[in-house]
Amino acid sequence: RKEVEQDPGPFNVPEGATVAFNCTYSNSASQSFFWYRQDCRKEPKLLMSVYSSGNEDGRFTAQLNRASQYISLLIRDSKLSDSATYLCVVTPFNKFYFGSGTKLNVKP
Amino acid sequence: NAGVTQTPKFQVLKTGQSMTLQCAQDMNHEYMSWYRQDPGMGLRLIHYSVGAGITDQGEVPNGYNVSRSTTEDFPLRLLSAAPSQTSVYFCASSQTSGDLLYNEQFFGPGTRLTVL
Numbered sequence: 235r236k237e238v239e240q241d242p243g244p245f246n247v248p249e250g251a252t253v254a255f256n257c258t259y260s261n262s263a264s265q266s267f268f269w270y271r272q273d274c275r276k277e278p279k280l281l282m283s284v285y286s287s288g289n290e291d292g293r294f295t296a297q298l299n300r301a302s303q304y305i306s307l308l309i310r311d312s313k314l315s316d317s318a319t320y321l322c323v324v325t326p327f328n329k330f331y332f333g334s335g336t337k338l339n340v341k342p
Numbered sequence: 343n344a345g346v347t348q349t350p351k352f353q354v355l356k357t358g359q360s361m362t363l364q365c366a367q368d369m370n371h372e373y374m375s376w377y378r379q380d381p382g383m384g385l386r387l388i389h390y391s392v393g394a395g396i397t398d399q400g401e402v403p404n405g406y407n408v409s410r411s412t413t414e415d416f417p418l419r420l421l422s423a424a425p426s427q428t429s430v431y432f433c434a435s436s437q438t439s440g441d442l443l444y445n446e447q448f449f450g451p452g453t454r455l456t457v458l
Contacts, residue, residue: 240384242382268446275430275452277432277451277452278385279449280446280447283446321385328390328392328398329387329390329400329401330375330434330447331401332377332386333384334382334383334384335384
């Protein structure tokens, strides 16, 4: 069983749309949670950490549900520049486990 | 600061050859790690290190060795390259703190390896 599962997409949305991604994890001992963004053939970069109480950064909102073992990312008012692959990351026991990523295409 | 650097950027090997992928960081980060990324598979952890002299295995360690003699460097060695090791390899580092796991990982630009 994979540590982290994500819908690979792609999610094709128009500019201005709201889009949400979910990610489920298998290890209940996971302590830290992140969303990373990866552009084509580039290294991943941190988008935001995910806190237990949920957190927001501009158009991006992240939520954590420990009981159901999933994290979510909501993007409001999508921009063309949001087109990328979004990776969720969980960290049990000193290891960072990445999901396979969800591809987002924002179209004009 | 250069951040995390990796060399080479591209490499082609023949089956059975060995080589070392270099990774260095200048941020004084204690935690360093190596990942491979294959299409549709996301990043998979190969080996990691929580400090100089300490290394441990990740999800897919077979066929790879690492060492951590200094805080700055974390080379990855392919012992006998196989076509299944064709992939993009990323090195990453992270600052430690009282709670290591909350810290952001910084990635190098990656090494694209092809094994024929």
